[in-house]
Amino acid sequence: MSDNNKRQLEQQLWNIANTLRGKMDADEFRDYILGFIFYKYLSEKINLYANRILAEDGIKYLDLDEHTAEGRQYLDAIREEALASLGYFLLPSELFSEMARKGNATNQEEGASNFILDELTQVLKHIEQSTMGTESEDDFNKLFEDLDLTSTKLGRTEAAKNDLIAKVLGHLDRIDFKLEDSEADVLGDAYEYLIGQFASGAGxxxxxxxxxxxxxxxxxxxxxxxxxxxxxxxxxxxxxxxxxxxxxxxxxxxxxxxxxxxxxxxxxxxxxxxxxxxxxxxxxxxxxxxxxxxxxxxxxxxxxxxxxxxxxxxxxxxxxxxxxxxxxxxxxxxxxxxxxxxxxxxxxxxxxxxxxxxxxxxxxxxxxxxxxxxxxxxxxxxxxxxxxxxxxxxxxxxxxxxxxxxxxxxxxxxxxxxxxxxxxxxxxxxxxxxxxxxxxxxxxxxxxxxxxxxxxxxxxxxSLAEIRENDFNLNIPRYVDTFEAEAAIDLPQLAAALAALETQMHDTDRVVADFCAELGIAKPF
Structure with missing residues (x-):
């Protein structure tokens, strides 16, 4: 990915982060936006991983039916391999793209977005719970605990909170993290950029x-x-x-x-x-x-x-x-x-x-x-x-x-x-x-x-002897002399310049006096 495209991705993510800026302090909305980016990353990672496993059967992960025996059989196999390789597991219905779609799907009868906060909370818990009893348990334990979707800082009402979160998920869902490009750490660079941006505003x-x-x-x-x-x-x-x-x-x-x-x-x-x-x-x-x-x-x-x-x-x-x-x-x-x-x-x-x-x-x-x-x-x-x-x-x-x-x-x-x-x-x-x-x-x-x-x-x-002589004081100016001597002053030349200036001033005074005499006005000196 070119530097311009990287900067574009960084700016897109920062703009989405600013959707939350008016609601809370920098360190608080940092936890939400970075947490959601991480959730999207986990979703895209496991989706790509599962699609590679299912490629032989010509099936996509999102096409699996979680409610059929055949679908559950596929999911059990993918779960086992994902836990060993990735360290976590997500069902197709729990993927970021699905939650973003549900949150932004309009209910024509009521004219309102679908409510996803409770389901989203459960999905984040399921990610952590999927690792229990495995080698990755400590690495995922309580990883999303700072994403409090019940916080009043997201909105005064449940509907307001839901609308804001759905909006953020929708914006993020439209961004391609390019995870299939294993040679470029595009998202990693963008994540570091965001952390730096938050730090610059966090005092x-x-x-x-x-x-x-x-x-x-x-x-x-x-x-x-x-x-x-x-x-x-x-x-x-x-x-x-x-x-x-x-x-x-x-x-x-x-x-x-x-x-x-x-x-x-x-x-x-x-x-x-x-x-x-x-x-x-x-x-x-x-x-x-x-x-x-x-x-x-x-x-x-x-x-x-x-x-x-x-x-x-x-x-x-x-x-x-x-x-x-x-x-x-x-x-x-x-x-x-x-x-x-x-x-x-x-x-x-x-x-x-x-x-x-x-x-x-x-x-x-x-x-x-x-x-x-x-x-x-x-x-x-x-x-x-x-x-x-x-x-x-x-x-x-x-x-x-x-x-x-x-x-x-x-x-x-x-x-x-x-x-x-x-x-x-x-x-x-x-x-x-x-x-x-x-x-x-x-x-x-x-x-x-x-x-x-x-x-x-x-x-x-x-030398160690030099440091010993300084009583093991390591103050840098004791060892690196940054003093710059001023240029030497030529006193005879300076005296001559002052004398020439004095003569010039007297000549100017005479010219001014002559003008004043011609005009019939008092001299200013």
Missing amino acids: KKAGEFYTPQEVSKVLAKLVTTGKTQLKSVYDPTCGSGSLLLRVAKEVKEVSKFYGQELNRTTYNLARMNMILHDVHFQQFDIRQDDTLEHPQHLDQQFEAIVANPPFSANWSASPLHLSDDRFSQYGKLAPASKADFAFVQHMVHHLAENGTMAVVLPHGVLFRGGAEGHIRQYLIEDRNYLDAVIGLPANIFYGTSIPTCILVLKKCREQADSVLFIDASQHFGREKTQNYLRPEDIEKLVATYRERRPEARYSHAA
Whole structure:
């Protein structure tokens, strides 16, 4: 599909989303529109799958009669294969296109649309229930719980709610998702576009589920340096899962995706995002819980780890954590009011010996003292895990304008005698009130990291001795001098210019005085 057609699809979906905009907040109508797009995707996926199975018999899935013995026999066979291959099952009558048709079919006698809310609610439950007792049960459990079709925000009356939902389904039904084109992830790209659009209008809440695409690209390129395939990639604060999926675009294959997310709604969005990007249910393991307090992937190690944790979040910092393998070796815990280094410690614990991790953090982690300074020194001096420190521009994240940095850590570093510092804070574009990384900014940053090349006022490979001299303070200006000397001033030349100007002023005064004398008026000086 061409870029123009992709943009057209994105705009169509955004226009449909705006059908709900006047009814509710951005994060609320996000859950509805993304949920309905996902339902349409599941419907089209199983319809294509069933049609391939039925092709030998010259039958279409929608032509099967669910009420006959023969129809039920076909459906039982398709159900068994679909659960093993796709992980879920939908009857022909439960497909998105059928619900859209029913909702928008006009009853000539009463002049009203058919009521579908109750049936639609049951269909969404049936999708989840179809997976019970199978390998995909955890991946579909309560997946549609945020689609509350009884909410008064959809309308004050049942008829108003029904009309709105039927209208949205009708608009979506007319869009071709091109699922038969296995080479193009058209819908996946459109879904990512919508998530980004919602994030841009969600203010502070955006940080809960979305990392700007340009930053995701940088993190993904950093952790895949020198790799063409990955056994595993992990995000301990995975949000919508976009960052995990971005890593997959940088290599030929990722065998399995792992993630954990605290927010229930965002956790549902991450699972939908995985499935919608055609990641098989056996290829991802996304869990819902507090990563620091209740880690869900105990004792597992991952080849690539990426994260954009909530900046300076609160956590318990309970003394009990000092006996936790993730924190015990450091002797100190991150402060209760700033969990930044707790996330770093968690990620380091899960990092494989041949792995790379890249994490976005606020600048304070580079220089704050106390327990954070102790942890920072341990990572550098005792373990020598820190590979690079990268300063990003301010105001590139939704909901906060603070400057941020990326820490890259490895357990087996190729350049173990130095830490690369990159100051990319002045390399960005600006759109309205938001800064962003341009393609050339990303290319320069990544190339500098991969080649570890020094560049005046941009990058510097600091020796461990140099870092030690700075008391393990990683503040980037200590290592990358961005000072630009002003051009030297030629004082004799400046004096001569001033003298010439003085003479010119006197000449002008004489001319003005002569004119005033001729006119018989007082001089102005």
